[in-house]
Amino acid sequence: MRGVVSALSRLGLWGRGAVIAMPFLWLLLFFLVPFLIVFGISFSESIVAQPPYAPLVGWLTDEEAGTTKLQILLNLTNYLRLTGDDLYILAYLNSVKIALVTTLLCLAIGYPMAYAIARADPARRGPLMMLVILPFWTSFLIRIYAWIGILKSNGVISNLLEWTGITSGPVEILYSDWAVYIGMTYCYLPFMVLPLYSTLEKMDPTLLEAAADLGCRPLKAFLTVTLPLSLPGIIAGSLLVFIPAVGEFVTPELLGGPDTLMIGRVLWNEFFANRDWPVASGVAIALLLVLVVPIMIFQYVQGRETEER
Amino acid sequence: MKRIGFLSWALWFGYAFLYVPIVLLVTYSFNESRLVTVWGGFSTKWYGELLNNEALLSATGLSLRVAAVSATFSVILGTCAGMAMSRFGRFRGRTLFGGMITAPLVMPEVITGLSLLLLFVAMEQVIGWPDGRGVTTITIAHTTFTLSYVAVVIQSRLAGMDGSLEEAAMDLGARPAKVFFVITLPIIAPALVAGWLLAFTLSLDDVVISSFVSGPGSTTLPMVIFSSVKFGISPQINALATLMILVVATGIFVASVVMARQDRQRKRDEQMAIQGG
Numbered sequence: 131m132r133g134v135v136s137a138l139s140r141l142g143l144w145g146r147g148a149v150i151a152m153p154f155l156w157l158l159l160f161f162l163v164p165f166l167i168v169f170g171i172s173f174s175e176s177i178v179a180q181p182p183y184a185p186l187v188g189w190l191t192d193e194e195a196g197t198t199k200l201q202i203l204l205n206l207t208n209y210l211r212l213t214g215d216d217l218y219i220l221a222y223l224n225s226v227k228i229a230l231v232t233t234l235l236c237l238a239i240g241y242p243m244a245y246a247i248a249r250a251d252p253a254r255r256g257p258l259m260m261l262v263i264l265p266f267w268t269s270f271l272i273r274i275y276a277w278i279g280i281l282k283s284n285g286v287i288s289n290l291l292e293w294t295g296i297t298s299g300p301v302e303i304l305y306s307d308w309a310v311y312i313g314m315t316y317c318y319l320p321f322m323v324l325p326l327y328s329t330l331e332k333m334d335p336t337l338l339e340a341a342a343d344l345g346c347r348p349l350k351a352f353l354t355v356t357l358p359l360s361l362p363g364i365i366a367g368s369l370l371v372f373i374p375a376v377g378e379f380v381t382p383e384l385l386g387g388p389d390t391l392m393i394g395r396v397l398w399n400e401f402f403a404n405r406d407w408p409v410a411s412g413v414a415i416a417l418l419l420v421l422v423v424p425i426m427i428f429q430y431v432q433g434r435e436t437e438e439r
Numbered sequence: 440m441k442r443i444g445f446l447s448w449a450l451w452f453g454y455a456f457l458y459v460p461i462v463l464l465v466t467y468s469f470n471e472s473r474l475v476t477v478w479g480g481f482s483t484k485w486y487g488e489l490l491n492n493e494a495l496l497s498a499t500g501l502s503l504r505v506a507a508v509s510a511t512f513s514v515i516l517g518t519c520a521g522m523a524m525s526r527f528g529r530f531r532g533r534t535l536f537g538g539m540i541t542a543p544l545v546m547p548e549v550i551t552g553l554s555l556l557l558l559f560v561a562m563e564q565v566i567g568w569p570d571g572r573g574v575t576t577i578t579i580a581h582t583t584f585t586l587s588y589v590a591v592v593i594q595s596r597l598a599g600m601d602g603s604l605e606e607a608a609m610d611l612g613a614r615p616a617k618v619f620f621v622i623t624l625p626i627i628a629p630a631l632v633a634g635w636l637l638a639f640t641l642s643l644d645d646v647v648i649s650s651f652v653s654g655p656g657s658t659t660l661p662m663v664i665f666s667s668v669k670f671g672i673s674p675q676i677n678a679l680a681t682l683m684i685l686v687v688a689t690g691i692f693v694a695s696v697v698m699a700r701q702d703r704q705r706k707r708d709e710q711m712a713i714q715g716g
Contacts, residue, residue: 145616150530153520153586157539160583164554167561181560239456242449249446258450260695265457267687269644271661272680275668276460279467282672284477286463319457370545377547379647384668394549401553401651411557414550425542432541 165418172411173204183407208412218396218413222420225393228310228382229375235315236322236371237364244326244363245356248333259327266320274384277313278304281385305387313385314375322367329363330356362431369428373421393417461684468677485678492675495663502643502660505574509581510638514631516582517589517638522619524590525597543587552651555580559652572654580652581645585638592637596630597623629698636690 175184190201212218247258265273280286283302291297303309333356341351379394386392393413401410468486472479489495520540523530543551559569559576569575604626608618624631646661653659667676 146527149519150523150527150536153516153523153590154532154536154539156516156583156586157520157536160555160558160579161539161543164558167557168550168554171557181564239449239453242446243453246446246450261454262457264688264691265461267640267691268461268684269661269664269680271644271646271664271668272464272683273460275664275672275676275680276464278668278672280460280463316456316460319453323453373545374547377549379547379549380665384665394547397549397553398647407557410553414553417547417550421547425545428545429538429541433537 168411168414171408172208172415173206174408174411175203175205175207176406176408181407182405205408208408209416211409212412212416217391218393218416221391221393221396222416224391225376225378226420228307228314228390228392229372229378231311232314232318232375233322233368233372235311236319237368239315240319240322240326240367241364244323244330247323247327248330249335255331259323262320262323262327270317271380273317274313274381277309277316277385281309281312304385305390307386307390309385310382310390310392313381314378317381318371318375321370325366325370326360326363329360333359362435365427366431366435369424369431373424373428376421377417464677465681465684468674468681470674470677473674485674486682488675489678489682494658495660495679498658498660498663501574501657505578505581505659506639506642509578509585509642510635512578512582513585513589513638514635517586517634518593518627518631520586520590521593521597522623525594540587540590543584544591546584548584548645548647549651551584552580552648555583555648556651572652573657576652576654577649577657577659580648581638581642584645584648585641588637588641589634592634593627593630596627600626629701632694636694640687 170186171183174186176182177184184203184205186203188201188203190199191197192199243262247255247262250258278285281302281304282288283300283304285304287303288297288301291301292299303312337355337359338351341355342348346354377394377397378392379398382390382392382395383398386395397410397413397417400406400413469481469483470477470479471482471484520536524533524537524540555576556572559572563569563571569579600623604622605618608622609615613621644661646659646665649659649662650665653662664676664679667673
C-alpha cells in the first residue's frame, strides 16, 4: 500500500514537473538561447555566404606538427562601428527621445481617461474600459494606415485646415516626427490606460473625502493623495509604452520621414537591405543594453503586482 | 463641478482620438473615387476587387492557419505556465521562469524576430531542422511571443479564483490532475477563450517577426498589407480593413453576449441555491 501511495505521489510530482517543464523548455529554447546566439554572431564577421556570417569557432590544423587547435575568433569591429559612426548613436538617442515623448503623450491623454473611468458609475466602468481596449483588437497595421489618410497632404486634417481658412494651401504632417508621435501614441494608449485604471479603481475614495473635510483643495488633494497612490500604475503603464516604443519599426517606417532615424529601422535595414547579420546583431545587443534597466524595473513591478494578489 | 467638466471633456477627447480614424477608414472604403481623400460617391467596387486579389486571399488563408495553430499551442503552454506561476509555490528556476514570461511582453519585435531567425539558421546547420523557413518557423515564433500574453491572462484569472474549491476537492481525495480538469479548467474557461482570441489576434497582426522568420512562398496577410501600404494608400486596403474590423467587432459582440448570459445564469443558480437551502 505504501508503495502504491509513493508511486502515485511520485507520479503527481512528475506531472507537476511536466507542467513546469513544457513552457520552461519552450521559452528557454525559443526565447533565451536565441539571445545568446545573437550575442555570439555580433562578434562574427560579415561574409558573402549562406548564412552571411563567418563561424566563430573553427579547427585550425597544423600539417607539420600534426596537431589540431580549436580556434575562436572574436571580432570587435561591429561594436567599434556602432560607437564610431554617428548614425548609430543618433539613432539610439532619437529612439529614446521619440519613446519618451510618446510615453508622456500617452500619460497626458491616458491619465485623465483612466481617472474619469475609475470615478464613473460602477456599472458603466466595464463598458467604458471595453471601449478603450476595443481598438487594440483591430490590427496595429490598419490603425497606422488609418492615420496616413488623415495626415497626408490633401488628407483629412489638411483639407479641414484649408476649408476653415487657417492655412491657404495643403499641409503635410505625414513623413515627420510629429506623425510618428501621433501614430505611436494612438497605438500604445490602451497599454497606458489599463494599468492606470486598475490602480485608480482600487483607490479608496474616502481618502479624498477625508482630505476635503480637512480643508484640502481638490488640486492639492489630487497631488498629495491620488497621484502618489497611482504611482505604481504610472510606472507600469509608462514602461509598457516606453520599452517597446524604443525598438518600434512599423510606425516610423510608415509615418516617419526618411530622416526619422530610429534604431528599429536601422536594425531592419542592416538586416534586410545590407544583409549584414553581424552588425544587425550588434545593434540588437546594444538596444538590449539600453533597455535592460527599464525591463528589470518592469519585471520587478510586474512580479510585485502578482505577489500582492 | 469644474473638475468633472474637465474629466468628461478629457474622456470624450480620448474616445474621439481612438475612434475617429477608424470611422474615417471605414467611410472611405465605400468611396467611388480612387483618391482616398476625395469623396466621389458611394460604391462597393473595392470590395469586389478584393475578392479577385489572389495574392491577398492566399495570404489571408495562410495567416488564419498560422494564427489558429499558434494560438492553440500558446494556450496549452500558457496555461501550464500560468498554473506553475500561481499554484506551484516556490520551485527552482522560478525567478528565471517569471522573467522569461514577462520579458516578451515588452521586447521590441525587431529583437525577437532577429534572434529567432538566427536560432532557426543555427539549428538548421546543426541538426538539419527546420528545413528552410516557412509556415513552421512562423508558427513557432508566434507561439513564443503570444505565450506570455496568455500566461499573464491565465495567471490573473487563477489569482482571482477562489482556491478553496480546489482544496476541497483535494481533501475529498481527488488527484491533482483530476482537480485540474474537473474544477480548475471549467472555472478558468473564459480566460482560456480570451487568451486564445488574444493570441490569435496578435498572430494575425504581426508583421515584423513574420518578416524575419518567413521564407519564400510564405507571405502572411500583414506582410502583404505592409508592402502595399508602403507604396501609398489604396481603397482596397480600406475595404480589407473594414472587413477585418467587422469580423473583430462581431466576435467581441458574440463573446460578450455569451459571457453576460453565463453570468446571469450563474447568478440565477446561486439565488436558487440560497432559496432552496
